[in-house]
Amino acid sequence: MHFxxxxxxxxxxxxxxxxxxxxxxxxxxxxxxxxxxxxDYTVNKHKKVDDYPYGGGAGMLMQAQPVYDAYxxxxxxxxxxxxxxxxxxxYLTPQGTVFKQKMAKELAKEExxxxxxxHYEGIDERVLEEIVTDYISIGDYVLxxxxxxxxxxxxxxxxxxxxxxxxxxxxxxxxxxxYLLEYPQxxxxxxxxxxxxxxxxxxGDHAKVDEWRLEQSLQRTKELRPDLYDKWAAENEEYFxxxxxxxxxxxxxxxxxxxxxx
Ligand code: ADE
Numbered sequence: 001m002h003f004x005x006x007x008x009x010x011x012x013x014x015x016x017x018x019x020x021x022x023x024x025x026x027x028x029x030x031x032x033x034x035x036x037x038x039x040d041y042t043v044n045k046h047k048k049v050d051d052y053p054y055g056g057g058a059g060m061l062m063q064a065q066p067v068y069d070a071y072x073x074x075x076x077x078x079x080x081x082x083x084x085x086x087x088x089x090x091y092l093t094p095q096g097t098v099f100k101q102k103m104a105k106e107l108a109k110e111e112x113x114x115x116x117x118x119h120y121e122g123i124d125e126r127v128l129e130e131i132v133t134d135y136i137s138i139g140d141y142v143l144x145x146x147x148x149x150x151x152x153x154x155x156x157x158x159x160x161x162x163x164x165x166x167x168x169x170x171x172x173x174x175x176x177x178x179y180l181l182e183y184p185q186x187x188x189x190x191x192x193x194x195x196x197x198x199x200x201x202x203x204g205d206h207a208k209v210d211e212w213r214l215e216q217s218l219q220r221t222k223e224l225r226p227d228l229y230d231k232w233a234a235e236n237e238e239y240f241x242x243x244x245x246x247x248x249x250x251x252x253x254x255x256x257x258x259x260x261x262x
Pocket of ligand 1: 094137140143
């Protein structure tokens with residue numbers, strides 16, 4: 001996966017992603033990160049990249065020329081690697097589609113992704129029309145620029161790129177990948193501050209552990225994210241049928257036992 005970021009603050013991007021799991025993947029080459037300073041491409045002799053908006057209004061706008069030339073430079077690099085497919089160009093904006101886990105999974109299949117980070121009051125519409133393929137928001141709030149949202153996307157996309165997560169678990173088994181929130185986890189010691197690790201986790205019975213974890217996930221999701229719970233329930237009707245049958249069997253067995261006692 002090759003990430004390219006068009007930004008006025010390249011250091012923010014490289015420093016933000018050069019640690020931990022993303023840092024390790026960049027070091028090993030599973031991911032490459034190319035943060036391009038838009039300012040390096042301005043033709044203005046004072047290195048200016050912004051100007052007043054036509055029609056008036058507050059603040060300054062990033063101009064089309066330096067953004068477009070930075071984009072062209074990145075495209076030249078991509079094409080020099082013999083790539084024919086046009087890469088996705090993602091503009092981070094609160095006006096975009098709200099980012100979801102499913103999008104991370106989908107974007108992880110791309111070979112190159114270009115992120116465009118705006119600042120000030122935004123970017124001249126004409127260059128957006130010319131180069132942007134996707135408008136993405138990370139939530140209904142306004143940030144000072146697109147760098148943090150771009151980092152959020154790159155972090156979550158990276159997790160879905162094969163080879164990035166160290167353990168055998170794929171990013172698929174976690175919160176949101178199947179609509180369910182994660183179950184609680186415990187590590188040593190077995191007892192801490194008088195709180196004991198649930199007995200089933202010490203039992204060594206993997207089927208029981210899996211069942212308990214799924215139940216915990218379901219409970220949490222139902223309580224904290226009923227919207228996600230409903231989606232899961234709609235796609236997993238057979239789970240509830242099986243569960244009801246199991247409970248019915250248990251109830252009959254107990255009745256039988258009680259009768260035998262008498
Ligand atoms: N730029 C500013 N705020 C943003 C947000 N919420 N999502 C994506 N890009 C942004």
